[in-house]
Amino acid sequence: MKDISQAELEVLKILWQSAPQTANQVVDALADASQWHEKTVKTLLNRLVNKGAVSFAKEGRAYLYSPVLQQQDYQHKESQSFIARVFEGRIAPLVAGFAAHKNLQASDIDELKQLIASWEQAQTGATDE
Amino acid sequence: MKDISQAELEVLKILWQSAPQTANQVVDALADASQWHEKTVKTLLNRLVNKGAVSFAKEGRAYLYSPVLQQQDYQHKESQSFIARVFEGRIAPLVAGFAAHKNLQASDIDELKQLIASWEQAQTGATDE
DNA sequence: TTAAATCTATTACAACTGTAATCAATAGGA
DNA sequence: TCCTATTGATTACAGTTGTAATAGATTTAA
Numbered sequence: 001m002k003d004i005s006q007a008e009l010e011v012l013k014i015l016w017q018s019a020p021q022t023a024n025q026v027v028d029a030l031a032d033a034s035q036w037h038e039k040t041v042k043t044l045l046n047r048l049v050n051k052g053a054v055s056f057a058k059e060g061r062a063y064l065y066s067p068v069l070q071q072q073d074y075q076h077k078e079s080q081s082f083i084a085r086v087f088e089g090r091i092a093p094l095v096a097g098f099a100a101h102k103n104l105q106a107s108d109i110d111e112l113k114q115l116i117a118s119w120e121q122a123q124t125g126a127t128d129e
Numbered sequence: 130m131k132d133i134s135q136a137e138l139e140v141l142k143i144l145w146q147s148a149p150q151t152a153n154q155v156v157d158a159l160a161d162a163s164q165w166h167e168k169t170v171k172t173l174l175n176r177l178v179n180k181g182a183v184s185f186a187k188e189g190r191a192y193l194y195s196p197v198l199q200q201q202d203y204q205h206k207e208s209q210s211f212i213a214r215v216f217e218g219r220i221a222p223l224v225a226g227f228a229a230h231k232n233l234q235a236s237d238i239d240e241l242k243q244l245i246a247s248w249e250q251a252q253t254g255a256t257d258e
Numbered sequence: 259t260t261a262a263a264t265c266t267a268t269t270a271c272a273a274c275t276g277t278a279a280t281c282a283a284t285a286g287g288a
Numbered sequence: 289t290c291c292t293a294t295t296g297a298t299t300a301c302a303g304t305t306g307t308a309a310t311a312g313a314t315t316t317a318a
Contacts (some may be wrong), residue, residue: 005305006214023265039308046267047305056244061315062265075215076226082211086204091227092240097205098220109184109245111201111221116238116245119228123235134275139267152295168278171296190285191295261318266310274304281298288291 001069002051010034011044012053016071020057021063131180140173141182145200149186149193154236178258 001049004012014029015021021029045065048054056063087093095112098104133141143158144150145150150158156170174194177183218223224241227233 003304007306010212035310036306040306042266043306043308043312069134072226075222078215078228079209079223079226080232082207085135086207090237091224091233092237092244093204094208095224095241097201097208097245099244101205103209104220104248108219108221109248111219112224112245113240115221115225115228116241119233119238132274136276165276166278168280169276171276172276175297185296259318262316265313266311267313269310270309271307273306275312276303277301279298279300281296283295283297285294286292288289 001053003068004048004051004053004074007040008044008048008051008053011041011048012069012074013053015067019066022059022062022064024062026065059097071101130182133177133180133182133198133203136169137173137177137180137182140170140177141196141198141203144183144194144196148195151188151193153191155194168236 008028010033011026014026017029020055023042023045026045027036027038030036030041045054049056049065053069054065055068056065058064083089083091083094095104098108139159139162140155143155146158146249150161152171153167155174156165156167159165159170174183178185178194182198183194184197185194187193212218212220212223224233227237
């Protein structure tokens, strides 16, 4: 799968929210959030299809587009490569940066604590699988 | 500051490790880690200078290059934009993704716990500043 | 049935990127 | 002093990206 560009990602996000959608539904959804011309959005949809990240089914006049690449898969792959590239593969420094810049809310801390709790739960009795 | 491309980042990392360095020192450092031709590395250095991310001082025959953009600043800016773009600004889901894919080590968990502890420490008595 | 509207596909084009090669200035050696 | 090696600057060139416009196919309205 070729890399998804930033503009393409915005289009993909619309399809992750709901699918399938016609090109015009996607255009409308993006009209709220961006200044993109209809032609631009259609180009992006086309490129996503060519990259294999989106599929379509002919539906008479228009096509119905659906994501092939799933959001979790995309997020995980991008996270991996981002952390590898920018933080030499270690995640804590990223979180530390947020903390240092006061970009962490109490709610984030709560979520992290819960994550840690369930991670530790999972380890208990599971001898590293 | 224009965006730093991925190849440029690799060069910048060498200068973050140690500065100032001559072009040839950078080339040598990268020769270990990559297959880049000397000319390629020099082009990247030049682009970094044009982007304002690196400065140089003439030193007779060769130049001495130093980073202008600091690693912490780069990391923080990239983290912000990455989390915004891929996780709608929330950091916990990123960590959760790592946990789900078993990409978290006990050492990561320890670091995160320490971070949380010091964050909570900082909150205590500090009425949100 | 013919024209107009509407889709997708193709083409456009400049900026940025990866990956170098060539040019121009200069420092050292013969 | 003159040639050669070296170093940064300029140029090259194809692929990607952002941002559309145009062309071609087809449906629909008159």
